[in-house]
Amino acid sequence: MKRAILLLRRRAISSLPVLLIVVIFTFFLLESASGDAVDAYLGSIGGGDAALKQALRESYGLDRSTLARLWLYLSSLARLDLGWSVAFDRPVGVLIAERLPNTLLLMGSATALSFGVGSALGILAGARPGSVRDRLLSIGSLIVYAIPSFWLGLVLSIAFSVKLRWFPIAGIETIASGKTGFSRALDISAHLVLPVSALALIYLALFLRVMRAGMGQVWKLDFVLFARAKGLSRSRIVLRHVARNALLPLVTMLGLQSAAMLGGSVVIESVFAIPGFGRLAQEAVNGRDAPLLMGIILTSAVLVIAVNFLVDLVYAGLDPRIGASEGGA
Amino acid sequence: MTVPSISRRTLMKGTALLLASTALARQALAQAAPAGGRLIVAADSEPKNLNPAIVASNGVFFIASKVIEPLAEASFDGKDGLAPRLATAWEGSADGLSVTFKLRDGVTWHDGQPFTSLDVAFSALNIWKPLQNLGRLVFANLEAVDTPDDYTAIFRFSKPTPFQLIRNALPVVTSVVAKHIFDGSDIAANPGNNKLVGTGPFKFAEYKPGEYYRLTRNENYWDKDQPKLDEIVFRVLPDRASAGAALEADEIQLAAFSAVPLADLDRLSKVDGIKVISKGYEALTYQLVVEINHRRKELADLRVRQAIAHAIDKKFVVDTIFLGYAAAATGPVPKNAPEFYTSDVAAYDFNPAAANDILDKAGYTKGADGNRFKLKLRPAPYFNETRQFGDYLRQALAAIGIDAEIVNADAAAHLKAVYTDHDFDLAVGPPVFRGDPAISTTILVQSGTPDGVPFSNQGGYVNPELDKIIKQASETVDTAARTDLYRKFQQLVVADLPLINVAEWGFITVARDTVLNVSDNPRWAVSNWGDTALRS
Numbered sequence: 001m002k003r004a005i006l007l008l009r010r011r012a013i014s015s016l017p018v019l020l021i022v023v024i025f026t027f028f029l030l031e032s033a034s035g036d037a038v039d040a041y042l043g044s045i046g047g048g049d050a051a052l053k054q055a056l057r058e059s060y061g062l063d064r065s066t067l068a069r070l071w072l073y074l075s076s077l078a079r080l081d082l083g084w085s086v087a088f089d090r091p092v093g094v095l096i097a098e099r100l101p102n103t104l105l106l107m108g109s110a111t112a113l114s115f116g117v118g119s120a121l122g123i124l125a126g127a128r129p130g131s132v133r134d135r136l137l138s139i140g141s142l143i144v145y146a147i148p149s150f151w152l153g154l155v156l157s158i159a160f161s162v163k164l165r166w167f168p169i170a171g172i173e174t175i176a177s178g179k180t181g182f183s184r185a186l187d188i189s190a191h192l193v194l195p196v197s198a199l200a201l202i203y204l205a206l207f208l209r210v211m212r213a214g215m216g217q218v219w220k221l222d223f224v225l226f227a228r229a230k231g232l233s234r235s236r237i238v239l240r241h242v243a244r245n246a247l248l249p250l251v252t253m254l255g256l257q258s259a260a261m262l263g264g265s266v267v268i269e270s271v272f273a274i275p276g277f278g279r280l281a282q283e284a285v286n287g288r289d290a291p292l293l294m295g296i297i298l299t300s301a302v303l304v305i306a307v308n309f310l311v312d313l314v315y316a317g318l319d320p321r322i323g324a325s326e327g328g329a
Numbered sequence: 330m331t332v333p334s335i336s337r338r339t340l341m342k343g344t345a346l347l348l349a350s351t352a353l354a355r356q357a358l359a360q361a362a363p364a365g366g367r368l369i370v371a372a373d374s375e376p377k378n379l380n381p382a383i384v385a386s387n388g389v390f391f392i393a394s395k396v397i398e399p400l401a402e403a404s405f406d407g408k409d410g411l412a413p414r415l416a417t418a419w420e421g422s423a424d425g426l427s428v429t430f431k432l433r434d435g436v437t438w439h440d441g442q443p444f445t446s447l448d449v450a451f452s453a454l455n456i457w458k459p460l461q462n463l464g465r466l467v468f469a470n471l472e473a474v475d476t477p478d479d480y481t482a483i484f485r486f487s488k489p490t491p492f493q494l495i496r497n498a499l500p501v502v503t504s505v506v507a508k509h510i511f512d513g514s515d516i517a518a519n520p521g522n523n524k525l526v527g528t529g530p531f532k533f534a535e536y537k538p539g540e541y542y543r544l545t546r547n548e549n550y551w552d553k554d555q556p557k558l559d560e561i562v563f564r565v566l567p568d569r570a571s572a573g574a575a576l577e578a579d580e581i582q583l584a585a586f587s588a589v590p591l592a593d594l595d596r597l598s599k600v601d602g603i604k605v606i607s608k609g610y611e612a613l614t615y616q617l618v619v620e621i622n623h624r625r626k627e628l629a630d631l632r633v634r635q636a637i638a639h640a641i642d643k644k645f646v647v648d649t650i651f652l653g654y655a656a657a658a659t660g661p662v663p664k665n666a667p668e669f670y671t672s673d674v675a676a677y678d679f680n681p682a683a684a685n686d687i688l689d690k691a692g693y694t695k696g697a698d699g700n701r702f703k704l705k706l707r708p709a710p711y712f713n714e715t716r717q718f719g720d721y722l723r724q725a726l727a728a729i730g731i732d733a734e735i736v737n738a739d740a741a742a743h744l745k746a747v748y749t750d751h752d753f754d755l756a757v758g759p760p761v762f763r764g765d766p767a768i769s770t771t772i773l774v775q776s777g778t779p780d781g782v783p784f785s786n787q788g789g790y791v792n793p794e795l796d797k798i799i800k801q802a803s804e805t806v807d808t809a810a811r812t813d814l815y816r817k818f819q820q821l822v823v824a825d826l827p828l829i830n831v832a833e834w835g836f837i838t839v840a841r842d843t844v845l846n847v848s849d850n851p852r853w854a855v856s857n858w859g860d861t862a863l864r865s
Binding site: 033034035036037039040041042043044045046047048049050051052053059087088089090095098099154157158161162165168169170171172175176270271272273274275276279280285286287288 | 369374375376377378384385386387388389462463465466517523535537538539540541543562564565566567568570571574575577578580711738739740741742743744745746749761769778779780781782783784785
């Protein structure tokens with residue numbers, strides 16, 4: 001436990017320069033995009049004259065130099081103030097705090113589902129390499145992996161919402177329902193079934209394939225041969241010896257995929273009208289809302305760093321050699 | 330309204346009459362629509378400022394028009410195409426220096442305060458004139474608003490201002506907000522910009538960002554028969570395909586502003602219980618326009634512009650890109666504005682051979698690769714149709730030996746490239762005709778607009794004769810003479826082609842057939858929906 005805290009502190013400190021680079025890089029990337037928040041806003045309201053444009057630019061501080069604005073942003077960031085969103089006219093911190101839980105719920109459920117089911121199916125496929133079961137699962141996963149997520153989302157909603165009417169079509173919960181407590185949780189779960197399935201299916205296929213490939217490698221190792229020679233039952237060999245060791249690359253991928261899933265949720269959040277982080281990012285880009293986009297990217301970076309830290313902890317639990325080297329260094 | 334009574338005997342007379350009688354019964358049902366119910370509507374955007382007095386735009390009106398009302402609304406059958414709202418009568422002086430509004434008596438704000446002429450004077454002088462994107466133009470010469478009593482407001486102008494313009498602009502630029510909420514505050518930062526307090530049939534109840542806006546019935550609305558609905562919920566659905574599916578699943582009952590893609594309309598119109606309505610957007614006609622950069626020497630040549638006009642098959646554009654939900658344009662004023670429209674303009678029939686001929690004769694000969702010259706073409710990103718027309722235009726130009734390179738960009742980049750940097754040769758734009766050519770149309774061809782003004786003449790076109798007509802029309806108080814000037818304006822524009830008008834279109838509403846009284850005025854989607862009801 002003490003080691004984990006020490007590790008956390010070291011990670012946090014070493015992450016600061018990374019975050020600073022992310023902020024400065026994003027700032028200049030946005031700066032290089034043609035058009036600014038005032039252009040985007042005037043387009044959305046159907047026009048205005050030159051004086052209005054100038055007045056808006058001044059009120060957004062866009063008339064100042066690039067470096068002055070970067071300095072202003074960094075100094076407010078140092079006070080843990082994420083700034084003011086131009087496109088929404090609200091504080092960036094509040095916007096992020098509103099939207100992040102929905103996305104974490106979506107991503108968390110989808111990750112748990114895809115990791116759990118994906119690795120289980122991967123074990124099933126890898127337990128008897130080359131069998132009919134293995135081939136069916138492998139081909140099936142390839143097909144699912146090739147499907148674009150927005151299409152999968154639309155197909156699911158047409159089948160299960162429009163035709164069968166089993167699940168609600170959009171949103172995170174029934175609008176203005178006044179539900180609380182358990183019934184609200186149930187309501188939210190019903191709304192999450194389709195988007196989580198759409199998001200999870202793609203990653204499920206990925207986890208399945210990685211698990212299966214990992215098992216294929218472990219089967220050939222000496223200690224598995226030894227276990228078989230000892231006469232252990234097949235299921236014991238598969239679960240205790242092969243699967244446990246094949247799980248390691250999966251955990252690594254879990255960390256990597258958390259970032260990819262954040263991107264994948266943009267599409268799913270749009271299709272299912274979930275007010276999440278991904279959609280907020282899309283709106284920030286469309287509105288050329290620099291402070292909001294920086295806030296989103298910064299939060300995402302912190303999230304990815306946090307997930308990777310957790311993954312490392314799990315990794316250490318699975319394979320003691322790794323933890324020992326980190327702690328001793 | 331009285332419904333003709335039908336005796337039992339008449340009913341027995343035959344099937345034809347029987348059919349007619351069911352139609353009447355249906356109409357009677359619509360008039361005496363049941364009260365109550367929650368209408369759920371698709372919204373595809375969340376405006377950051379919901380105050381229609383500051384931001385006159387369809388996105389804002391869509392939600393705010395139910396809460397905050399203008400002095401008058403557009404109407405299919407009212408005098409001068411208007412129906413009274415907060416004003417009951419309006420009259421312009423002969424010298425064009427004043428307009429008198431009689432205001433409605435007995436109106437209260439949603440917070441209980443009485444509505445008076447002071448609210449109108451405050452809105453006009455402190456918001457419409459200095460702050461509103463469109464009012465800045467219409468009320469540029471507004472000097473004072475006299476309020477001799479609570480129900481009279483007299484607008485005084487420093488220069489003669491055509492009453493026709495003020496009248497036509499009423500629905501768009503005169504949303505009245507409460508003086509007691511905005512007076513003495515920083516108007517741009519006032520929370521009243523998003524927590525709307527108005528006089529309309531619905532009160533602003535709740536906004537959940539990313540999810541919905543909820544409006545509830547105003548029990549004290551000045552029209553005692555309205556509203557019919559208990560609630561309107563605007564549900565944020567950013568994905569267009571999802572909006573169609575949500576209608577099918579009956580999770581929403583109405584999608585306006587073509588929230589459902591045109592390509593899905595045919596399928597949806599066959600679904601039981603769903604109707605596709607193209608009425609109700611007559612006063613919000615969008616125009617598909619080829620914007621031309623006259624700084625480019627080839628395009629400064631009228632013959633080249635004529636050749637381009639001859640190369641565009643308007644019928645194909647209407648039938649294939651708009652799937653029939655549009656009309657071919659003849660000039661800068663749409664047919665939906667009959668007050669000003671004239672068909673007596675030059676016509677450029679679709680004729681690529683003639684276009685090639687014109688270009689050959691003008692000396693723009695084809696090179697070894699079959700091309701005469703290259704152009705940069707920027708289609709605006711706002712609608713699927715503007716982008717698709719960009720693709721079509723590229724092919725149409727290829728047929729006459731002009732090689733157009735398409736440059737796509739998002740809204741902010743497109744606006745900057747075209748209207749600030751002038752980094753284009755041709756652009757495809759969707760300007761809106763807003764009831765009067767002086768509001769947002771003449772600016773498309775008038776010279777001398779400063780850089781960076783969106784939806785304006787940024788192609789650098791200069792025509793002193795046209796400028797003179799525009800200026801004259803802006804000062805002409807006499808309605809007939811002013812209308813005549815705008816006819817001349819259309820003829821000049823089409824003859825000299827500073828831009829090419831290709832098509833004009835309104836939007837499509839898709840609704841469940843349980844929603845009654847849909848599209849009953851020319852800007853229905855952005856009107857107050859006081860008589861809209863749900864059949865139980």
